[in-house]
Amino acid sequence: MPVNPGRDKKYKRILLKLSGEELMGAEGFGIDPKVLDKMALEIGQLVGIGVQVGLVIGGGNLFRGSALSKAGLDRVTGDHMGMLATVMNALAMRDALERSNISSRVMSSIPMSGVVDHYDRRKALRFLEQGEVVIFSAGTGNPFFTTDSAACLRGIEMEADIVLKATKVDGVYSADPMKDPTATRYERLTYDEVLDKKLGVMDLTAICLCREQDMPLRVFRMDKPGALLNILKGENEGTLIIEEARVDADQQ
Numbered sequence: 001m002p003v004n005p006g007r008d009k010k011y012k013r014i015l016l017k018l019s020g021e022e023l024m025g026a027e028g029f030g031i032d033p034k035v036l037d038k039m040a041l042e043i044g045q046l047v048g049i050g051v052q053v054g055l056v057i058g059g060g061n062l063f064r065g066s067a068l069s070k071a072g073l074d075r076v077t078g079d080h081m082g083m084l085a086t087v088m089n090a091l092a093m094r095d096a097l098e099r100s101n102i103s104s105r106v107m108s109s110i111p112m113s114g115v116v117d118h119y120d121r122r123k124a125l126r127f128l129e130q131g132e133v134v135i136f137s138a139g140t141g142n143p144f145f146t147t148d149s150a151a152c153l154r155g156i157e158m159e160a161d162i163v164l165k166a167t168k169v170d171g172v173y174s175a176d177p178m179k180d181p182t183a184t185r186y187e188r189l190t191y192d193e194v195l196d197k198k199l200g201v202m203d204l205t206a207i208c209l210c211r212e213q214d215m216p217l218r219v220f221r222m223d224k225p226g227a228l229l230n231i232l233k234g235e236n237e238g239t240l241i242i243e244e245a246r247v248d249a250d251q252q
């Protein structure tokens with residue numbers, strides 16, 4: 001047993017984005033507690049080696065504004081429902097983390113007194129420094145955005161070393177791999193390449209924000225056992241999106 005099992009970790013503070021659909025497991029809707037427990041275990045491993053973890057969870061397993069609007073609802077109302085869905089997911093994740101004895105906090109971009117704390121950057125930084133997992137819910141608090149953008153925004157505000165986007169596919173491909181079986185995976189891309197090639201894995205607002213603030217991003221498959229820990233060890237899971245000039249610094 002190493003004296004300090006975390007000494008080789010590559011990142012001190014991460015912002016992990018989980019898509020809402022990840023939470024529903026094999027079901028078509030809702031939250032599968034078994035998936036939550038599995039995720040809590042993986043997050044617990046990171047906390048155990050001293051990584052500070054901020055979490056943003058999507059709401060796509062419950063409601064998406066764009067889908068509700070297609071069904072006839074007002075778009076802004078639909079987006080509000082989507083943001084509230086992310087708060088429900090965050091509460092479920094906090095519950096799973098606490099069942100695994102991992103201290104965690106939920107903060108919401110929309111004030112929800114008596115349910116969760118209102119987002120406060122300085123408080124969130126303090127919780128992270130104390131080793132608590134901070135779950136940032138209700139997206140950015142504004143309609144017409146996504147939780148990808150919220151994850152990048154909070155990652156930048158928290159001065160995370162990297163934003164990790166956990167999703168159903170194991171990286172960024174030349175085309176949507178769910179639709180095009182000939183698509184090939186990139187190991188590394190620049191922000192401009194993602195934008196120029198219109199690679200649809202993440203929304204473009206999020207990519208632009210990371211490009212402006214020089215925040216590295218990694219897209220990987222969450223349900224691959226150990227993938228998260230591998231990334232923390234510096235292994236090449238999924239696809240890294242980074243400015244060419246920063247590659248050397250990232251590889252140290």
Ligand SMILES: Nc1ncnc2c1ncn2[C@@H]1O[C@H](COP(=O)(O)OP(=O)(O)O)[C@@H](O)[C@H]1O
Nearest residue numbers: 019021167168171172173175176178199200201
């Ligand atoms: N170039 C691409 N490379 C990888 N995935 C892509 C690409 N274009 C579209 N996708 C799709 O993006 C999805 C991931 O986006 P994500 O935001 O996690 O899903 P959701 O839309 O459920 O929130 C993948 O499941 C994949 O089908």
Ligand SMILES: O=c1ccn([C@@H]2O[C@H](COP(=O)(O)OP(=O)(O)O)[C@@H](O)[C@H]2O)c(=O)[nH]1
Nearest residue numbers: 020058059060065079082139140145146147
């Ligand atoms: O800043 C935000 C973040 C999210 N949403 C709404 O919340 C829904 C759920 O988020 P998202 O689609 O990003 O979840 P994911 O696809 O990651 O599960 C979105 O469809 C939007 O309707 C929003 O209006 N503003």
